[in-house]
Amino acid sequence: MLQLLHKVNFDWLKYRRYFIAFSIILMLAGLGSAIVRQAVPGGTDAFNLGVDFKGGTVVTVKFLKQRPSDDELRAQFAKQELSEAVIQPTDKPEEVLIKVPRQEAGQAASAEEVAAQVDAGSVKVKKALDAFGAENDGYQILSKEAVGEVAGQQLRIQAISVTLLALIGMLLYIAARYEWTYGAAAAITVFHDVLVTLGFFSIFQWEVSLTVIAALLTLVGFSVNDTIVTFDRVRENLRLHRRQSLYQITNDAINQTLSRTIITGGLVFLSVLALVLFGGEVLRGFSLALFIGIIVGTYSTIAIASPIMVWWQQRIEAAKARREQSGAKGQTPGGSAGGTGRPRARKAKAAGGGSGVVNQPQGAGRT
Numbered sequence: 581m582l583q584l585l586h587k588v589n590f591d592w593l594k595y596r597r598y599f600i601a602f603s604i605i606l607m608l609a610g611l612g613s614a615i616v617r618q619a620v621p622g623g624t625d626a627f628n629l630g631v632d633f634k635g636g637t638v639v640t641v642k643f644l645k646q647r648p649s650d651d652e653l654r655a656q657f658a659k660q661e662l663s664e665a666v667i668q669p670t671d672k673p674e675e676v677l678i679k680v681p682r683q684e685a686g687q688a689a690s691a692e693e694v695a696a697q698v699d700a701g702s703v704k705v706k707k708a709l710d711a712f713g714a715e716n717d718g719y720q721i722l723s724k725e726a727v728g729e730v731a732g733q734q735l736r737i738q739a740i741s742v743t744l745l746a747l748i749g750m751l752l753y754i755a756a757r758y759e760w761t762y763g764a765a766a767a768i769t770v771f772h773d774v775l776v777t778l779g780f781f782s783i784f785q786w787e788v789s790l791t792v793i794a795a796l797l798t799l800v801g802f803s804v805n806d807t808i809v810t811f812d813r814v815r816e817n818l819r820l821h822r823r824q825s826l827y828q829i830t831n832d833a834i835n836q837t838l839s840r841t842i843i844t845g846g847l848v849f850l851s852v853l854a855l856v857l858f859g860g861e862v863l864r865g866f867s868l869a870l871f872i873g874i875i876v877g878t879y880s881t882i883a884i885a886s887p888i889m890v891w892w893q894q895r896i897e898a899a900k901a902r903r904e905q906s907g908a909k910g911q912t913p914g915g916s917a918g919g920t921g922r923p924r925a926r927k928a929k930a931a932g933g934g935s936g937v938v939n940q941p942q943g944a945g946r947t
Contacts, residue, residue: 588835592882593827593890599883603772606876610779617782627782630789630865631666633736635682637701640722641709642675648712650861653678656708664787665705668862675722678705739793746797747771750804758811761896765889766807769880773803777873787865795869802848803877807885810837814889826893830886838882845878 614626631638650667653676657665666679680701702724712718747767755763774796781788813833814826821829852874855867 588838590835591831592834593831593887596883596887596891599879600887603776603880603884606776607772607779610775610782613779613782627778627788628785629736630787631679631681632790633733633739633788636726637680637682637705638723638725639678639680639702639705640670640675640724641678642672642720642722643712643718644674644716644720645713645718647674647676652712653708654861656711657705660704660708662701662704662708666789666862680705735790739790743774743793743796743800746800750800754804754808754811758815759893761892762811762889765885765892766804766811768888769807769885770800770803772880772884773799773873773877776876777869780872781865781869786868789865791863791866792869795866795873798870799873799877802874803880806841806844806877806881809840810834810881810886811889813837814886826890826897830890834882834886841878841881845874849874849878 618626653667654663654665657663657678657680662680664681668677668679669675670677682701706715706721709715709719715721747770750770751763751767753763754766777796777799780786781792810833813836814830817824817829817833818826821832849871852867852870855863856871859867
């Protein structure tokens with residue numbers, strides 16, 4: 581296997597408190613942005629939801645002559661106060677998909693008023709397109725669809741449900757494949773990555789669309805895979821170095837997989853960076869979510885997942901050692917008192933540099 585770094589011996593867990601404090605600051609910044617934006621009267625929403633979630637009008641247009649560039653289309657939409665319009669190319673070069681937010685035409689309380697809002701958006705789109713020629717001469721509207729507010733709310737619920745189900749499924753798999761503490765640490769890490777990424781979207785008001793949800797699900801898979809590689813090396817080292825503390829074994833595992841983490845994360849980062857720079861407006865939300873997520877996910881594999889797993893496992897082993905010691909104190913020399921007859925418990929070996937005590941974690945993981 582290609583190795584960029586050889587014989588790395590850095591004590592990552594020594595700085596775990598600084599790593600976790602930094603992550604908490606990032607999450608609180610995103611949470612604070614969402615709360616303040618939602619609480620301020622007349623302010624923006626916590627997240628800049630796209631047409632898929634807020635509702636709006638989707639128009640498919642075919643240009644009968646030369647197709648205008650995206651910048652030319654956006655300039656005309658801006659004149660009609662449709663600066664938030666999304667222009668998406670299709671498989672056919674002469675066709676384009678245009679999404680515009682729901683236009684307010686009063687408080688919608690009936691189907692007729694909702695239709696008026698949809699028509700208000702389509703009318704503005706038509707006025708913008710007339711700058712490139714009259715209808716059926718310069719362009720032709722192939723279809724016009726409305727995404728209602730109710731449908732947008734259902735999409736929001738489904739997006740949240742899919743993300744949570746993916747996290748739960750991965751938690752169960754990791755808990756069955758390793759130990760439940762490993763699964764819990766991985767799940768907490770993924771929640772951290774998603775919350776930090778969403779925090780950036782709230783702070784900078786980047787648009788949240790269905791493509792962003794797809795990017796978050798991609799991030800979930802990437803982050804868990806990166807974490808599992810480190811945990812798998814921890815499990816292997818537990819079998820090879822039974823007398824070492826979990827603290828030292830985990831540090832060694834991080835250092836041993838560091839080259840793989842840098843190579844994998846670096847290649848994905850460069851690919852996503854190309855999407856950010858050259859992907860255009862259509863892929864802007866998707867590329868930004870992956871760009872932030874890849875950075876945060878690689879960082880959290882080292883700085884969040886492993887410290888949480890070590891801390892949790894040390895607490896479990898320390899509690900187990902105390903129970904064994906209390907049981908040993910109740911025994912008589914003949915083993916009759918207390919009725920247990922178990923040998924005197926060994927003193928737990930202090931975990932080198934760790935705050936808890938541990939000799940051998942509860943099982944090195946199941947195969």
